[in-house]
Amino acid sequence: MGPMTSSQPRSVKISENERGGWSSDRPRRPGEAERPPRKLDVSVRGRVLAPTDRMRYSPGSLLVIVCADPALRERFTARVIEEQSAVLSLGKVRALLQGKVAADELETKAKALLGAAAGKRFAAGQTVVIPAEGVSAEEREHYVRLAAPHRRARHLVLVEAAKDAVAEADRGPLSELRTALDAGQLGQEGFMTSLRIGGRMVDELKRIVFAPPPADD
Secondary structure, three states: OOOOOOOOOEEOOOOHHHOOOOOOOOOOOOOOOOOOOOOOOOOOOOEEOOOOOEEEEOOOOEEEEEOOOHHHHHHHHHHHEOOHHHEOOHHHHHHHHOOOOOHHHHHHHHHHHHHHHHHHHHHOOOOEEEEOOOOOHHHHHHHHHHHHHHOOOEEEEEEOOOHHHOOHHHHHHHHHHHHHHHOOOHHHHOOOEEEEEOOOHHHHOOEEEEOOOOOOO
16 A cells, blocks of 8 residues: 555544434333343444545544554554543553452453443543454444444544464454455444555554544535
């Protein structure tokens, strides 16, 4: 992939009919057994973006960064995300709770605290950036479902890692994610846009910002 430059960040616009919403249940008949609540349908029409040196998403969005190399994921997130206060990670939450809760409760408490923090930011219209710890669809779904009730736009960036940096257990799920992304199918997971970057473009993407588009867009 050759270098790409632009004087303006790429702007990602999400129309109202792409934002998702609650599905309605039919009324329950008298005497009918109560059923479990129906899951919110988070599927949307997804788009695959082409990378540029700067990317712009709407304020208040969810951005999930997926990278099978933890060190690369951490460096990339620290370098390109302009609004670092929006970055919520399980690693940071674990560090905050270390020594304050029992070891066997650490993971559960960390996930609950991260979910609560993300929910508060979504409710306030604030951006949330999640560097996912794994590459599984289940982890991504968890974060999408935190954002969907607040009708927040959801985006995904897949940062490709060197083959020798990918754990054996991650190779299958990573291949499935890559295939779905390239086919434009991540809308089924609830992502309005998806982006895959690798090689030189990982370094050439200089900044990801969350801001309204310029008035002349």
